[in-house]
Amino acid sequence: MPPQREPSPSSSDVVDPDSFRNRFAWHPEPELIGIRSAELNRRALEDAGARIWEAALDYVFEHGIERATGEPIGYRDMRSLYYGDALGPGAAPSDPTPLADLLDEFRTRLAPHMLNPWHPRQFSYFTPPPLVASIAGETVAQWLNQGIDVWNCGPVGAFVEEEVVRWLSDLVGYPAERFGQRDGPFGVLTSGGVMANFMALTLARDVHLRRVRGLDRPPRGASLEGVRVYVSDQAHFSIARGLSELGFPDDTLAILPSDDRFRLTAPTVAEAVEHDRRAGLVPLAIAAVAGSTNTGSVDDVPGLAEVARAEHLWLHVDAAYGAAARISPRLSGRVPGLELADSVTVDPHKWLFQAYDIGALVVRRRTDLLDTFHRSPEYYRGGDVQDPDATHEPLNFYRYGMEGSRRLRALKLWLSWKHLGSSGLARLVETTWDVAAHLARSCRGADDFEILPAEPELSVVCLRHLPGGRSPARALPPGALDRHQDWLATALEASGDGWLSTTTLRGETWLRAGNVNYLATESDVDRLLETLRRLAAKRAVKAG
Numbered sequence: 001m002p003p004q005r006e007p008s009p010s011s012s013d014v015v016d017p018d019s020f021r022n023r024f025a026w027h028p029e030p031e032l033i034g035i036r037s038a039e040l041n042r043r044a045l046e047d048a049g050a051r052i053w054e055a056a057l058d059y060v061f062e063h064g065i066e067r068a069t070g071e072p073i074g075y076r077d078m079r080s081l082y083y084g085d086a087l088g089p090g091a092a093p094s095d096p097t098p099l100a101d102l103l104d105e106f107r108t109r110l111a112p113h114m115l116n117p118w119h120p121r122q123f124s125y126f127t128p129p130p131l132v133a134s135i136a137g138e139t140v141a142q143w144l145n146q147g148i149d150v151w152n153c154g155p156v157g158a159f160v161e162e163e164v165v166r167w168l169s170d171l172v173g174y175p176a177e178r179f180g181q182r183d184g185p186f187g188v189l190t191s192g193g194v195m196a197n198f199m200a201l202t203l204a205r206d207v208h209l210r211r212v213r214g215l216d217r218p219p220r221g222a223s224l225e226g227v228r229v230y231v232s233d234q235a236h237f238s239i240a241r242g243l244s245e246l247g248f249p250d251d252t253l254a255i256l257p258s259d260d261r262f263r264l265t266a267p268t269v270a271e272a273v274e275h276d277r278r279a280g281l282v283p284l285a286i287a288a289v290a291g292s293t294n295t296g297s298v299d300d301v302p303g304l305a306e307v308a309r310a311e312h313l314w315l316h317v318d319a320a321y322g323a324a325a326r327i328s329p330r331l332s333g334r335v336p337g338l339e340l341a342d343s344v345t346v347d348p349h350k351w352l353f354q355a356y357d358i359g360a361l362v363v364r365r366r367t368d369l370l371d372t373f374h375r376s377p378e379y380y381r382g383g384d385v386q387d388p389d390a391t392h393e394p395l396n397f398y399r400y401g402m403e404g405s406r407r408l409r410a411l412k413l414w415l416s417w418k419h420l421g422s423s424g425l426a427r428l429v430e431t432t433w434d435v436a437a438h439l440a441r442s443c444r445g446a447d448d449f450e451i452l453p454a455e456p457e458l459s460v461v462c463l464r465h466l467p468g469g470r471s472p473a474r475a476l477p478p479g480a481l482d483r484h485q486d487w488l489a490t491a492l493e494a495s496g497d498g499w500l501s502t503t504t505l506r507g508e509t510w511l512r513a514g515n516v517n518y519l520a521t522e523s524d525v526d527r528l529l530e531t532l533r534r535l536a537a538k539r540a541v542k543a544g
């Protein structure tokens with residue numbers, strides 16, 4: 001039996017309100033710092049809340065939906081506008097400033113100069129307009145300030161994370177009935193895809209390589225040599241970085257060519273594995289991507305899973321962006337086979353429209369996380385294992401990942417998922433896909449645009465403007481078409497009328513629309529193309 005709680009006086013009874021307030025009288029707004037009772041603080045906090053909310057909405061409606069990015073756009077100009085002549089940060093403020101003054105400063109100095117996710121022609125890397133329920137979750141989570149590392153520092157918060165991890169595990173397609181069992185699926189929220197990929201590679205090293213090499217401890221040093229991890233030329237940079245940080249030599253990463261649709265195929269990997277085995281190397285893992293950053297391409301995961309099974313390789317799928325397509329019955333077939341992977345990266349802050357930051361690593365076997373991140377510090381008392389059945393052990397998330405102190409990241413996704421339902425989230429995903437498909441169709445049907453690949457898999461579309469049309473553009477000197485795309489991206493940014501990134505595909509520069517913007521419509525896409533044409537015409541006139 002736990003010890004009974006003794007009745008305690010309300011915390012506001014213990015001290016005299018005036019003397020408590022006086023402890024903070026050095027500040028112009030003592031009631032926003034010394035929080036003790038509803039009587040003392042509630043009114044001031046409600047006023048502050050209204051002012052903060054108003055400042056945020058002023059940003060959304062005066063800037064966010066007006067321009068895709070604020071002015072000026074140049075790095076040096078922005079620096080000098082922000083910092084003034086010093087061009088760099090000064091010392092920290094030593095004296096207090098009232099919140100209203102700071103909100104005014106936010107309004108004038110910061111709000112006009114953002115990259116605006118609320119703009120209907122914002123097609124940035126993968127930054128969505130965050131759902132209102134997600135913003136609500138962020139806001140409330142900051143008030144709660146739970147530590148989701150050791151169970152008793154965020155008791156129900158750990159369950160909220162467990163719950164959304166279950167939903168993400170279902171999205172991946174892992175068996176729902178086995179979720180949370182020791183050898184069943186589980187996962188952990190992360191800051192994003194980079195951290196999730198890093199942790200997945202840590203599992204591949206400490207669980208799988210150890211097994212492959214028959215070691216009695218996690219492999220280090222010389223045991224990391226002669227190993228191969230297979231990726232395509234479209235893999236996210238975090239895979240290479242992760243392997244390097246984990247101590248693997250540079251040649252561990254075997255970068256294989258993607259096919260004409262930018263996909264890694266099973267025969268390509270099977271051939272490389274066979275070749276490497278003959279050379280005495282140790283094939284360890286395939287790190288596939290389902291929804292690549294560049295083009296949204298989806299590797300042949302079912303085929304790669306076959307190779308992984310036959311060759312006894314770890315299969316990680318980086319579905320940071322693409323996993324969300326599985327929420328839509330109409331689109332889920334475009335991202336098949338995630339459930340066949342040992343580990344999967346899913347980033348709700350991409351195509352599930354969450355406020356930054358929230359990523360996730362979902363794994364097929366909960367024990368893989370526990371076996372990898374098992375070291376416990378003595379001060380985490382809630383870390384004692386009390387029961388061999390993981391469902392009865394206190395849920396100490398620090399045992400499942402890299403981090404110690406962790407915030408209640410799950411709340412925003414929990415609220416959003418309940419607010420929209422899976423069906424609502426699916427509608428928004430489908431909307432973005434439909435708008436991207438319209439963009440692809442419009443480019444294919446025009447003489448002055450081209451796209452690559454011709455049939456985008458998900459909601460990323462890579463396009464090029466062809467000045468004068470297809471034939472004249474082909475006749476341009478080498479590099480001219482590439483420079484034209486870079487120029488257009490900058491001109492579009494300066495116009496404020498839309499935003500596209502650029503990327504390199506097969507050595508050429510392409511404009512890239514990463515559409516996770518559920519506020520964009522087909523007319524926005526039409527207008528975007530018109531704006532690009534108009535800007536390009538201006539350039540032609542200038543060039544004479």
Ligand SMILES: Cc1ncc(COP(=O)(O)O)c(C=O)c1O
Nearest residue numbers: 192193194236291292293318320
């Ligand atoms: C496929 C893929 N994986 C991983 C990442 C990294 O995610 P994050 O930047 O959220 O850490 C990205 C980011 O765009 C991505 O597109």
